[in-house]
Amino acid sequence: MNKLGRGHRDKVHQFMTITGTSEKAAYQALKASDWHLEGAFDAFYSQPQPKSYTDARRLEDLYNRYKDAYADMIMADGITLLCSDILVDHQDIVMLVLSWHMKAATMCEFSKQEFIGGLQSLGVDSIEKLREKIPFMRSELKDDQKFREIYNFAFGWAKEKGQKSLALDTAIGMWQLLFAEKHWPLVDHWCQFLQARHNKAISRDTWSQLLEFAKTVDPQLSNYDVDGAWPYLIDEFVEYLIENGIIQNGQLSDWTQKH
């Protein structure tokens, strides 16, 4: 490692910081992709995580630590404890990523299977190891493909059990959380629009299509295609933006200053 040139060393450090892997793994990944950072990231994220050995009994113990007193699952209290153990605020988006790994059905609770299965797939069986995995989990949000999966997962996770749609307030909260990671300039207007005009629950199709909208249509709406098969609600949003002068002549005016 000492023989690495300055440029390469920087790259290794970058790689480690972003992916949270060890120096050795970073070096190997970069070498394999001929010292192209982008290529190394692609390769890294597309391969499955190396399955490291997890101790089943330790996982069992860990589960029992958080398990609810009356039900065979981890509920709100347990989650609070977990969060403080791994030094993460329970509103932190990392908890969403963790839930995603666990394939959790609903927010604020983990079944035994979800908890243990999730930790196993991450290759951790202790609080310390979990804590170490946190930067990695954060980094996953930067990957386009994974972000989409997490985003779409969030819909099912955040909605009430037995409901088909997601309550508006919850949806807005989730959007604000998610779009803080992946900056979308129109997110505030979107939330305001929904509260003013829509006031109903959000369907799954609308939820998933919104991400596509945010990704493909530029904030000036210059490439918005009215025949683009966007959900009706999004079409209404565009009308709303134009009506209220937020988008004028293809310019996103600083509406917030006027109001």
Add this chain to the structure above:
Amino acid sequence: MNSSNQKKRNFQIEAFKHKVVVDPKYADKTWKILEHAITEIYNHNASGLSFEELYRNAYNMVLHKFGEKLYSGLVGTMTLHLQEMAKTIEAAQGNLFLEELNRKWNDHNKALQMIRDILMYMDRTFIPSNRKTPVHELGLNLWRDNVIHSSKIQTRLLDTLLELIQKERTGEIINRGLMRNIIKMLMDLGSSVYQEDFEKHFLEVSADFYRAESQDFIECCDCGDYLKKAERRLNEEIERVSLYLDSKSETKITNVVEKEMIASHMLRLVHMDNSGLVNMLIDDKYEDLGRMYNLFRRVPNGLPTIRDVMTSHLRETGKQLVTDAEKLKDPVEFVQCLLNEKDKYDKIINLAFSNDKTFQNALNSSFEYFINLNPRSPEFISLFVDEKLRKGLKGVSEEDVETILDKVMMLFRYLQEKDVFEKYYKQHLAKRLLSGKTVSDDAERSLIVKLKTECGYQFTSKLEGMFTDMKTSQDTMQGFYAAYAAELGDSPTLVVQVLTTGSWPTQPSITCNLPAEMSALCEKFRSYYLGTHTGRRLSWQTNMGTADLKAIFGKGQKHELNVSTYQMCVLMLFNSADRLSYKEIEQATEIPSSDLRRCLQSLACVKGKNVLRKEPMSKDIGEEDAFFVNDKFTSKFYKVKIGTVVAQKESEPEKQETRQRVEEDRKPQIEAAIVRIMKSRRVLDHNNIIAEVTKQLQSRFLANPGEIKKRIESLIERDFLERDSSDRRLYRYLA
């Protein structure tokens, strides 16, 4: 003959050998004879000549190889004679010029004929083999070159001809026979002569003439007159051609007239104030319109011009018609106006535009445009039909009934929102059937059949169900009375119509309290009916019935009152009470309050029908009002009609409600269409779904793309469809 002691030789018949001495002067001499003959011929002295001798001379010349001399001699002589003739012609004064020319031409033709006959041998032998121009043709060419194209004649001839034509155009009489001969002469000389020496100039001059004339006319004539003049000129030119020009000139000269008189002024004519196309349409000027059609048809873009102006005028008047507040007050009047407008234009297209299909299409598209501008058109058309079927068609012959119904169907076809019409039609039909107020059962059924033919079985199945219910109810009543004949002797007569829910327009109703006599009877019917139809449920629609009451008033006046069921319930109360307050009536009958108020108003506040008296005498019904039988009630009729359930134009809130119901009904239809399409296509992109769904639903209503989108999303929610994972504009059917 040889003597016999000559040497023996082969017996041959040898060709005639005239041991003619080839006299060098022979040819000259012979030629001189012929030349002289030609001169004599031109001098009208042919009678002294011997045809046979001349023919022989010519023949000999050719035979003895003097064809060339003969031919060139001919050319020379003829040329000289023609030049002389030309001089004579040139010398002719004024009008005699053409006559002289004609005369000389005839002379020349006669001479040419004789000359040709004489020189026939040369014509047939020497000329073809030496590729010379045959005699007749030669004669024509020489005439052309020496006479027609002579410098003094050429221009004068053309000018004279054109001058004569100009004279004729300005009304003078000219010698047409002479013209014909001269023109024929030019034609005989070859089509290029005709064209170059006459036709070309004729067309140019005519163009100038008509250009100027049309300019004059258009300044001073109105459209109709102008067209008459143009038509006359056109016919004149056609006649001119047939009388003395080459028939091939007809198209060319008519093109000139068409261009100068019609095409150049087309727009100005059509848009002329007070007399243009629009005025003609308004005033039904069939003759003028027909003339315009026939003339404009000849020029490029002529008919489209007429069509466009007609279309925009129609759309404008149609738009005014459907937005005219006055007309909209009376739906029947409104529809009648539409029909009148259609009749008017049908007649115009028939009489003036020779049933031109493109005009009919323009008419149809215009009607479709403005009828749909007014969202109440479907309702009004149904009301029109209702009026006709209730009374308007009384006494009308079957044929005329069919005609009117066909006209209604024609308006129906223009509607974009046919489902709205269906809704209203059903409501109005229900009222007609239940009140027994239909003029002709046959007419009703005939219209249903027409609707079925137009829109398919689905459209009319419920309507037909309504008719079936009526018939079945009749049978049921018969059965009921047969079964209970003995018991029902004294009871009031009950007539029940059993309506199948789903076929009839739905109206939620609370059953009111019927008078005792009636409710007992109704119960008997109910048990009878349910006895034969187990598993069904009957609910009395007291807001739709009628009753006939026999009443005796204070002074002994007897009347038969024809009232609604609600009114009957109210009136029957007065059999056991003299005075009743509003509240008491309400309690006893349980009629919903808004209906009750309307009911009491019709019984107590309408002049001529006030069988009840109200205190106080105000128009409105107050909670504290008291009611009495009006003992002083009078009417000149024995039968007094108070309650009728007649179809009428909806009030604003009713209209909103109906519109809402229509919109609600459309949602499942849109979804069904989407599912049908996706089931067969499996995968389809967004724009194509919208297009296909719109097309499928077109016969009922115009589907809104936004609504279709919402339905698609609803179907995605319910897992009928999903978006494709890679192309978000693609939808997939989920089995």
